[in-house]
Amino acid sequence: MTVDFDKLEDIEPFPTADVFCALGTTIARAGSQHAFLKVDFDYPRIVAERSAAAGAKQFMLVSSAGADPKSGNFYLRVKAQVEKAVSSQPFESVHIFRPSFLLGKRAELRFTEAAAGAAVRLGQFAMVGKLRKYRPIAAETVAAAMVAAARETKPGRHIYHYDDIVSLAEST
Secondary structure, eight states, X not given: OOOOGGGGGGSOOXXXXXXXXXXXXXXXXXXXXXXXXXXXXXXXXXXXHHHXXXXXXXXXXXXXXXXXXXXXXXXXXXXXXXXXXXXXXOOSEEEEEOOSSEESOOSSOOHHHHHHHHHHHHHGGGOOGGGGGGSOEEHHHHHHHHHHHHHHTOOEEEEEOHHHHHHHHHTO
């Protein structure tokens, strides 16, 4: 099925499906903060609202390490806002994954992101203690952790950082 994200209200959600949401972009790619909000806040919020109304039980959301409603960083504030919007829906469980830098193949070449990824991978050994949650992680690892969390069917709201994500992924 091809989805027109500007017409999400027209899609009938599957009531018994677990929802996996990994929508996201960059402000540079979106072209403006307004366009970024549409992708990183509006689309996931609408999917959550429609899925909850249809009776979905679980929602898995990829957010970001450092998500904070009081952050001075627009990106991190938006991530916190979408977490709140999704968590306010009547799901039995909401699982929020907060990876830092996602590693993996991309459809388009992002030179700055590739350079930053290389630098982060080189410096990750120094990311210990409170900084561990900012270690780069493979997108495939996050996906495996999302599947593992869905299979556990733990009620409530759960937030996963680097170590939690790796541990969940290894349990599959």
